[in-house]
Amino acid sequence: MTTRRILLATALGVALATPLSADDNERVRPVTDPLTRAECSACHMAYPVGLLRSQSWERIMGTLSDHFGEDASLDPASTEAIRAWLVNNSRPYAKPPAEPPMRISELRWFKREHGSRLFTVARVSKGIGSISNCQACHRGAEQGLFEDD
Amino acid sequence: MKIPSKPTILALAIILATPLAANPARDAIINALKQQAGVSSFSAEEGKALFLATHSGGKPETPSCTTCHGTNLKAGGKTRAGKPIEPMAVSVNPQRYTDPAKVEKWFRRNCNSVLGRECTPLEKGNILAYLSSL
Numbered sequence: 001m002t003t004r005r006i007l008l009a010t011a012l013g014v015a016l017a018t019p020l021s022a023d024d025n026e027r028v029r030p031v032t033d034p035l036t037r038a039e040c041s042a043c044h045m046a047y048p049v050g051l052l053r054s055q056s057w058e059r060i061m062g063t064l065s066d067h068f069g070e071d072a073s074l075d076p077a078s079t080e081a082i083r084a085w086l087v088n089n090s091r092p093y094a095k096p097p098a099e100p101p102m103r104i105s106e107l108r109w110f111k112r113e114h115g116s117r118l119f120t121v122a123r124v125s126k127g128i129g130s131i132s133n134c135q136a137c138h139r140g141a142e143q144g145l146f147e148d149d
Numbered sequence: 150m151k152i153p154s155k156p157t158i159l160a161l162a163i164i165l166a167t168p169l170a171a172n173p174a175r176d177a178i179i180n181a182l183k184q185q186a187g188v189s190s191f192s193a194e195e196g197k198a199l200f201l202a203t204h205s206g207g208k209p210e211t212p213s214c215t216t217c218h219g220t221n222l223k224a225g226g227k228t229r230a231g232k233p234i235e236p237m238a239v240s241v242n243p244q245r246y247t248d249p250a251k252v253e254k255w256f257r258r259n260c261n262s263v264l265g266r267e268c269t270p271l272e273k274g275n276i277l278a279y280l281s282s283l
Contacts, residue, residue, distance in 0.1 A: 044230035069210035070229070071261035074254070129231030136231055 030144045033085045045135050049089045055100040057086035105131045174247040185270035196279030206265035238283035
């Protein structure tokens with residue numbers, strides 16, 4: 001019933017702001033670098049750097065001109081500064097997969113927390129639009145606050 | 150209460166009489182585009198046609214400027230990831246098109262996404278003329 005509760009809370013405009021454990025807090029720590037925060041929050045929230053590994057950020061920053069079906073490219077200096085910050089503030093895979101994942105929402109833990117039904121709910125709900133719209137459900141997402149039970 | 154001096158009243162009258170679209174930073178952007186395009190004026194009508202049209206040269210997810218900005222440009226739009234976008238019409242959002250780097254960055258990205266190429270200075274100027282006229 002957690003799903004129902006969180007959606008209800010969202011519908012009522014109640015902030016879901018329960019702090020996570022210390023470890024999780026670290027993972028969802030908000031982006032602190034001003035340039036990254038500004039440039040990577042134009043189309044969606046600036047996703048917490050701890051939710052992807054370094055090689056994933058590397059891949060994302062290497063493909064910005066075709067970013068999930070959009071041109072999100074930046075000038076070379078900004079691209080490099082953001083790449084360096086993201087890579088230096090995340091953990092690397094010891095053995096990176098051939099194609100490091102580019103979506104948080106395709107990671108195993110994410111799919112466990114968010115069942116396939118929730119992906120559909122997110123897509124078809126007018127006020128949400130996409131499972132990538134974290135803060136539509138997690139009101140405190142930009143402050144690093146996600147749901148916890 | 151102190152009565153405002155004559156120069157203050159005059160300054161106020163000038164501010165009030167200035168058309169909405171006139172903003173020095175925006176004018177500078179539009180004037181630079183005129184020089185690049187080699188024209189003396191832009192067409193809001195052509196800008197409107199380009200902005201509202203459905204295109205096929207770009208990425209399939211974004212066939213039109215209205216995909217994200219909507220068709221009512223005095224109201225806000227929404228990105229594909231569901232994030233709200235502020236209105237594009239200058240009349241309701243006077244800060245629009247006043248930062249040259251921002252304008253350039255988004256024209257480059259959005260024209261690439263929608264048209265599959267960059268917009269020409271003439272197209273950019275026509276679009277800004279349209280959005281400033283709303």
